[in-house]
Amino acid sequence: MSGTRVAVVGAGMTRFMRRAQETGKELAWEAARAALDSCQLTLADMDAVCLTSAPDAFDGVHMKGEYLSDGAGGFGKPFIRTYVGGGSGVFTAIQGWYTVASGMFDVALLVAEEKMSSTQPHPQGAFLTIFDNILERPLGPNLLWIFALEMNRYMSAYGLDKRDIASVAVKNKRNAAGHPAALLGQADITVDDVLASEVLAWPVQRLDVSPISDGAVAVVVASEDAAKRITDRPVWIEGVGWNLDTTYWTNRDLVYPEYVENAARMAYDMAGVKEPRKEIHVVEPYDPFDYKELHHLEGLLLFDKGKAPEAARDGVLDRDGDLPSCPSGGLLGVGNPIAAAGLMKIAELFWQLRGEAGARQVPGTPERGVAQAWGDLMQVGTVVVMGTEVGSATTATGLPVVQTPPYTTGGHPLSDAEFRSAVGAVDHRLGAKYSWDAGVAVGRFLDGLRGGKILGRECRRCERVLVPPRMFCERCFRETDAWIEVEHTGTVQTYSICHVSWDMQPLDPPEIPAVVAVDGSDGGFLHMLGEVEPDEVRIGMEVEAVWKPVGERIGSILDIAHFRPRRHA
Amino acid sequence: MREKIARPDDVRRWPGDFPVAHRYTPGVAGEAFFTALRDRGAILGSRCERCAYTYVPARLFCERCFAELDAGVELGPGGTLVSFTIGFAGLEGEPLDRPVTLGLVRLDGADAVLLHHVLDPGDEPLEIGERVEVVLRPPEERTGSILDIQGFALAETESE
Numbered sequence: 116m117s118g119t120r121v122a123v124v125g126a127g128m129t130r131f132m133r134r135a136q137e138t139g140k141e142l143a144w145e146a147a148r149a150a151l152d153s154c155q156l157t158l159a160d161m162d163a164v165c166l167t168s169a170p171d172a173f174d175g176v177h178m179k180g181e182y183l184s185d186g187a188g189g190f191g192k193p194f195i196r197t198y199v200g201g202g203s204g205v206f207t208a209i210q211g212w213y214t215v216a217s218g219m220f221d222v223a224l225l226v227a228e229e230k231m232s233s234t235q236p237h238p239q240g241a242f243l244t245i246f247d248n249i250l251e252r253p254l255g256p257n258l259l260w261i262f263a264l265e266m267n268r269y270m271s272a273y274g275l276d277k278r279d280i281a282s283v284a285v286k287n288k289r290n291a292a293g294h295p296a297a298l299l300g301q302a303d304i305t306v307d308d309v310l311a312s313e314v315l316a317w318p319v320q321r322l323d324v325s326p327i328s329d330g331a332v333a334v335v336v337a338s339e340d341a342a343k344r345i346t347d348r349p350v351w352i353e354g355v356g357w358n359l360d361t362t363y364w365t366n367r368d369l370v371y372p373e374y375v376e377n378a379a380r381m382a383y384d385m386a387g388v389k390e391p392r393k394e395i396h397v398v399e400p401y402d403p404f405d406y407k408e409l410h411h412l413e414g415l416l417l418f419d420k421g422k423a424p425e426a427a428r429d430g431v432l433d434r435d436g437d438l439p440s441c442p443s444g445g446l447l448g449v450g451n452p453i454a455a456a457g458l459m460k461i462a463e464l465f466w467q468l469r470g471e472a473g474a475r476q477v478p479g480t481p482e483r484g485v486a487q488a489w490g491d492l493m494q495v496g497t498v499v500v501m502g503t504e505v506g507s508a509t510t511a512t513g514l515p516v517v518q519t520p521p522y523t524t525g526g527h528p529l530s531d532a533e534f535r536s537a538v539g540a541v542d543h544r545l546g547a548k549y550s551w552d553a554g555v556a557v558g559r560f561l562d563g564l565r566g567g568k569i570l571g572r573e574c575r576r577c578e579r580v581l582v583p584p585r586m587f588c589e590r591c592f593r594e595t596d597a598w599i600e601v602e603h604t605g606t607v608q609t610y611s612i613c614h615v616s617w618d619m620q621p622l623d624p625p626e627i628p629a630v631v632a633v634d635g636s637d638g639g640f641l642h643m644l645g646e647v648e649p650d651e652v653r654i655g656m657e658v659e660a661v662w663k664p665v666g667e668r669i670g671s672i673l674d675i676a677h678f679r680p681r682r683h684a
Numbered sequence: 685m686r687e688k689i690a691r692p693d694d695v696r697r698w699p700g701d702f703p704v705a706h707r708y709t710p711g712v713a714g715e716a717f718f719t720a721l722r723d724r725g726a727i728l729g730s731r732c733e734r735c736a737y738t739y740v741p742a743r744l745f746c747e748r749c750f751a752e753l754d755a756g757v758e759l760g761p762g763g764t765l766v767s768f769t770i771g772f773a774g775l776e777g778e779p780l781d782r783p784v785t786l787g788l789v790r791l792d793g794a795d796a797v798l799l800h801h802v803l804d805p806g807d808e809p810l811e812i813g814e815r816v817e818v819v820l821r822p823p824e825e826r827t828g829s830i831l832d833i834q835g836f837a838l839a840e841t842e843s844e
Contacts, residue, residue, distance in 0.1 A: 136709070136711065136712055136715070137711050137712055137744075138709070138710065138711030138712075138714065140711070141711045141712055141713070141744045141745070144744065144745045144750065147750070148745070148750055148752075151750070157749070157750065158748075158749060158750040159749070172702070172704055174706070175704070175705075175706030175708070185747035186745070186747075188747075188750060190747040190748055191748075232707075233706045233707055233708060233709070234704055234705075234706060235704070235705040235706060235707055236705070240702075240703060240704035241704060243702065243703070243704075244702060248698060248700050249696070249698045252700060253698075527712070529709070534707070534709065537709040537710065537715060538710070538715050538718045538719045538722065538828040539709070539710035539714050539715055539717070539718030539719075539828045539829065540707055540708060540709045540710065541707075541708045541829070542705065542706070542707050542708075543705065543706050543708065544704075544705040544706075545702055545704050545705065545706070546701075547701065547702045548699070548700075548701050549699070549700045549701065549702070550697045550698070550699050550700075551697065551698045551699075551700060552696070552697055553696030553697070553698060557696070558696045561696050562696075670696055671698075
């Protein structure tokens with residue numbers, strides 16, 4: 116790998132809070148200042164600033180990067196925001212790496228901020244447009260669906276016990292009890308508490324999910340020469356990797372995150388890690404939901420497929436286990452201000468590898484760790500390998516353990532009443548209306564639905580029949596070849612029983628969204644199941660489309676009323 | 685790939701919206717600013733001595749050097765018109781019965797400028813550099829909003 120070596124030399128964060136008094140700018144500044152203080156540098160020492168923050172729709176401001184730039188220290192400096200959904204926080208460390216490794220800049224400030232509490236009535240609204248506006252949004256999707264569908268597929272494929280998965284939530288919330296910035300640390304939580312919590316979208320229950328949060332994290336990175344001037348304990352960014360899977364999420368097998376494996380292999384190769392299970396001592400995988408941590412540990416090649424849950428059950432992932440996972444407390448325990456939560460994982464590895472994690476410090480002297488985040492339509496993987504120099508003087512001298520993580524203080528939580536009564540607060544409705552073009556392929560597909568046909572598009576090079584159809588094959592990057600009518604029948608790949616709407620209002624009866632693999636194609640799409648009791652639904656169930664009457668069809672995904680269990684004639 | 689559209693009414697368009705709203709809270713410095721405006725009719729700014737720069741509205745930090753600031757400076761009510769524009773059309777492009785004048789004003793004591801309405805500029809053309817002063821709503825009408833300031837009025841001539 117060419118370019119200078121790059122080290123993390125400082126880190127800081129705010130508290131993670133349900134609602135912060137601070138504006139996003141003020142949160143960013145609190146974290147950035149803490150990171151600078153941690154390595155005794157000033158803003159004037161920063162040659163460049165990298166920022167990340169998740170959708171603009173959270174804050175409801177135009178060009179959130181520019182809006183936040185003053186709080187991030189971007190005034191008058193080379194400054195850019197990157198954004199890859201939930202993968203953003205870890206990606207910012209990758210951005211910081213190439214900013215410095217390029218040789219253009221010696222020292223850079225990395226800031227990740229999120230203020231979700233501004234979004235009304237619920238931050239899930241900011242995610243509505245991640246679903247396809249024409250093929251999925253008419254079904255009334257909610258962000259929980261996508262997790263519930265993936266979790267159910269994962270559990271079903273390996274016959275997993277929900278108790279084992281819930282043990283991740285327990286571990287992380289217990290770990291977070293030692294984190295001064297944590298929102299949901301709880302030392303006495305049990306698996307039974309998780310299993311007794313409200314079912315949101317089966318199999319997802321409330322305590323399987325990380326909380327909505329406000330917060331910010333900042334990290335300082337430096338070139339090798341600068342790092343050695345700044346600190347005698349740099350933590351090197353040894354490897355970085357990132358990878359994106361197809362946007363057609365209903366065409367993927369949700370059992371395994373291949374994009375995480377691809378990103379991990381890239382990062383391990385760069386770091387010279389040949390046997391990750393032996394060479395990685397501490398891991399901060401992305402855990403917005405408890406099953407995601409396990410999914411990602413498998414993608415990171417740290418466990419065989421389907422084997423991470425039993426490791427969680429057996430304590431392997433505990434802070435004093437063989438492979439401590441999310442010793443910070445993760446998103447489930449510390450909180451999930453989305454972009455900030457990812458960079459928090461980088462900060463945690465920095466503290467862990469320097470022996471500065473206080474009550475959270477993993478035993479022994481961990482010398483190498485890996486942080487990972489995930490995002491977009493469950494399709495992006497971002498991975499960073501960090502390490503101290505194994506066997507070098509900087510790690511072998513028995514550094515004093517700092518009892519209290521020193522740079523985690525800023526931010527003031529607001530109560531609901533304070534949030535409602537804040538002087539100067541302004542309420543605003545975006546009120547944006549759109550008219551989306553279906554385009555060539557989906558336009559024809561909708562026409563087909565109106566005529567009672569499900570149409571696919573054939574790619575003769577990779578020998579796939581694509582449903583939903585597209586005029587180009589994203590794998591072969593060539594025009595697809597022909598329209599093909601596929602069957603009206605299919606198989607349930609995965610499903611959820613969803614009890615809440617996107618704004619978290621109860622649904623009674625619950626809805627049953629499902630990914631249906633369509634017979635005669637290599638794809639499938641999201642739709643609803645009907646004419647079936649929730650407890651009768653199974654993955655692998657054969658289903659058939661139930662069409663609306665001809666006169667009611669308008670050329671819409673809703674021309675199929677739902678799918679029902681197949682009635683063999 | 686480049687299909688000829690034989691039936692233009694079959695070009696599908698799908699209507700939708702983005703039903704999110706926001707509650708913007710003004711933060712640490714913003715709350716101090718709006719509380720003082722509502723309760724005392726005062727316009728607070730923040731001075732960074734190191735950078736010799738006074739921000740308005742008040743800020744928690746200096747964006748130039750990152751120093752922590754307080755809302756310790758009271759600005760105005762007089763100021764200087766730095767620039768202005770006159771709007772003759774509304775958001776939808778509709779003509780306005782009365783044109784709207786917006787001004788950037790550097791309040792006395794401030795380095796940053798404040799955007800607000802210029803009230804009833806009259807028939808004389810406005811000039812950059814003119815003296816203006818803040819007009820507040822009556823105390824009982826103030827809610828802790830930027831609209832507690834009605835706008836800037838041209839200053840009386842003798843004050844120049």
